[in-house]
Amino acid sequence: MSGRFCILLAALLAAACAPGGAPLSADSIVVTRPLPGSGTSAAYLTLNNNSAEDIVITRVVSPEFASVAMHESVLKDGVSRMRPLARLVVPAHGTLGLEPGGKHLMLHGAGAASSTVTLHFFAGDTPLLTVSTVLED
Amino acid sequence: MMQTIRLFIASIALAAVAAGGWFAYRLAGPPPLPRTATVLPAPADLPEFSLVDGHGNAFDRDSLRGSWSLLFFGFTHCPDVCPLTLQALASARQELETAGIEPLPRIVFVSVDPERDTAEVVRDYAAHFGAATTGVTGDMTQLRQLTNGLGIFFQKSNRESDNYSVDHSAVVLLVGPDAKFHALFGAPHEAANFVHDLPLIMASR
Numbered sequence: 001m002s003g004r005f006c007i008l009l010a011a012l013l014a015a016a017c018a019p020g021g022a023p024l025s026a027d028s029i030v031v032t033r034p035l036p037g038s039g040t041s042a043a044y045l046t047l048n049n050n051s052a053e054d055i056v057i058t059r060v061v062s063p064e065f066a067s068v069a070m071h072e073s074v075l076k077d078g079v080s081r082m083r084p085l086a087r088l089v090v091p092a093h094g095t096l097g098l099e100p101g102g103k104h105l106m107l108h109g110a111g112a113a114s115s116t117v118t119l120h121f122f123a124g125d126t127p128l129l130t131v132s133t134v135l136e137d
Numbered sequence: 138m139m140q141t142i143r144l145f146i147a148s149i150a151l152a153a154v155a156a157g158g159w160f161a162y163r164l165a166g167p168p169p170l171p172r173t174a175t176v177l178p179a180p181a182d183l184p185e186f187s188l189v190d191g192h193g194n195a196f197d198r199d200s201l202r203g204s205w206s207l208l209f210f211g212f213t214h215c216p217d218v219c220p221l222t223l224q225a226l227a228s229a230r231q232e233l234e235t236a237g238i239e240p241l242p243r244i245v246f247v248s249v250d251p252e253r254d255t256a257e258v259v260r261d262y263a264a265h266f267g268a269a270t271t272g273v274t275g276d277m278t279q280l281r282q283l284t285n286g287l288g289i290f291f292q293k294s295n296r297e298s299d300n301y302s303v304d305h306s307a308v309v310l311l312v313g314p315d316a317k318f319h320a321l322f323g324a325p326h327e328a329a330n331f332v333h334d335l336p337l338i339m340a341s342r
Contacts, residue, residue: 035220037262038213038253042220067300073217075324079290080211080218080307101325106216108300 023051024090024121024129031117033135034110041065043105043119045131046097049090057088059122066109068119073101082106171334173322180317180342184286188247188275191260196273201316205242205339207331208310210289212250212303213262219246220266222326226309227266229331238336242311244270249284249291249305251277287318311335313342 029045049055060068070085085103090096098104105119114135121129183198190196207226211219226244234241246263248254251274254262259272274280284291291305307324309331320338322330 032220035213035262036265037258040214040216042216075307078306078308078323079304080324081294081304082215082217082302084295100217100221104217
């Protein structure tokens, strides 16, 4: 990893996690390494809304993956169901947890092997937040 | 007179033994019971089925004979619940091995998405969770034969999309070396529950 890339990654992480800065920040970011066979990954994180208005996320993209879908796993009557979500709402001055077994991001179609992943969160075409992290096993 | 004394001493001894047993029971408590597993009163037969493992070898009811197996039904494009469950099973097995528990169960992942999950895909996917995990897939009719006989539900959702999902039972089944269904674990799954319950169930059968 080049020194310039490390600095960029550190800057992105700092921007993503800085309290009181941008309206939206994130912490506890975990993105799993793509599973062999299907090449899918899951992303879990806590989104923090530092503003007085609800923040609505309508799409997430990643340069390392062909698609990122907002999903929710629901366990009902012993059956696990995964449902796409059109939006994620982070309440004003509140948090939204994307957690194992609940709301999460599904990343599919990993490109060239990479040890890091970047996620861009949008409201429509408006960028809200960018985070980067190292893939975890 | 001597006979009366002997009888008296014998009665005292008997009472002491009974009291000792009662105190031991109170101190040790009743035998531990499974915490989360539902154990069938009598093992149930599995239906006949014919699937394939990740290497393309036949995988049928007889393939389950000879060792304890934990069966989980899922699909490889499931990024959340399926890998979490398989990881919990692999972790539990590792803990049991570290604790010196025998026999150790193997883990069998049965794909409910044979359309995308070829033998090669389930082989690579299962290997991610360790050498004790076997991936199984195959013909939909044969898969239904197995799942219907075990009460396992699965159904495609948002099927208009190429990136469809599959709703599926999240239960983990315990199959014995007799290739019979002995117990089931309801979701959500935690490794600690398997570590606690499996030795109790396996020892009781």
